Amino acid sequence: MTEESQPIRGLLISPIRSGTVIDHITAGEALNVLKILGITGSTTESISVATNVASHRMGRKDIVKIENRELRKEEVDRIALIAPQAKINIIREYRVFEKKGVEIPKILRGVVRCPNPGCITNTNEPVESTFEVLDKGLHCLYCDWWIKTDIASHII
Amino acid sequence: MKNHIISIRDFTRREIDYLLEKAGAFDTRSYDRHALDDKLIALLFFEPSTRTRMSFETAMARLGGKSISVDSVEASSIVKGETLADTIRVVSGYADAIVLRHPKEGAARLASEFASVPVINAGDGAGQHPSQTLLDLYTIRQSMPLDGINVGMLGDLRYGRTAHSLAHALSLYGAALHTIAPPGLELPANILHDLRDRGMEVIQHEDVSDVINELDVLYVTRIQRERFPDSASFYNVTSSYRITPELLGGVQEHLLILHPLPRSGEIDAAVDRLPYARYFEQSKNGVPVRMALLHEVMQ
Ligand SMILES: [Zn+2]
16 A cells, blocks of 8 residues: 555544545545535535645645445546546445546446537437547537536536 | 438448449439339428428439428427437337438437437438538539549538538548638637548638639538628628629639528529539439438338
């Protein structure tokens, strides 16, 4: 285990007994990660957030710890979009039970909303938004529109 | 070949060439007039386009097949509250293929996912209209090979979907694109980048007279009144982008002037008599091209 992924006891952020630690989040994106996870002021989970923490690898990074919750694949895919270097640590009884990186899937279904108001995916049709992930950005497979900037604001 | 005809972007150059050859075979006196006997197509038009609908009906009739059709007014009342997905599933049970015109972009792609018969896109909003692109290519190819030609596009290149699709298709043939558009109606940046990424040479011009003498093809698109704040600015723009006989004094002998029609003043009626004017032939070519598409998906 690297020094970075060790819980920083007492100081900024306390260790959790079980749940998920999302580490190496792109600095400044922690609040977007919470948004993706549907965590608002009124949810009951116990959350710790650290932003702009010094990191050997990234300069600055954000960390999010969530007690008693493991993430679903759709949530991890969304996080990958805004924090491609994030590491997901699943904690059980204070130990890292599993540690994995995130990967942006080649096709995103139902993850981002198409910015084109005329797109068939923005209607009541029984269809999920579908984007292919390319170097240039996200490409809607229904209407050919692109999302190239501020991907976080399009996440459903 | 393809089950559905949704977007020109789905086709390789080889597939396009194949369809154009096939259209050519239907553009003779000796084609099989019973090729689609006993076949039935459903024309579902959720927005009006009499011309496109008649062209598909004509193509089907010329191959011996039958059409059932629902026009935009009927369509909106019949399917009130019903999703397009459900309408498509129901109509799949009636017909051997569906020709769809719909105001939403991506509607034809969605329809192809719910249909149990082939779907042909006859225009989805500001999106794709592949049979138009194929008939544009077919018309050019009647006069010259598509490879490496100089094509000018004039008019509303921002909203003009026929121009976007044609430009994409021409990029497969190494054509060079010369754009001439009024301020505010230029080719969108993402389309421009996409064409250049595909290796297409795209040159933007302010005035059509700067480039017209070098062109092999001039593709004129309609400039719509509703894109302008008032009649005066619309009039100013259309009068400075109008094609007139005087403008054509030094053009190449084989120049083709095309327009997807209907036109609204972009081309002076006096141009109609010149040998360069091919827009009515272009419109007529919709029939063999659509015959080829119908035959391809139902044979
Ligand atoms: Zn879309």
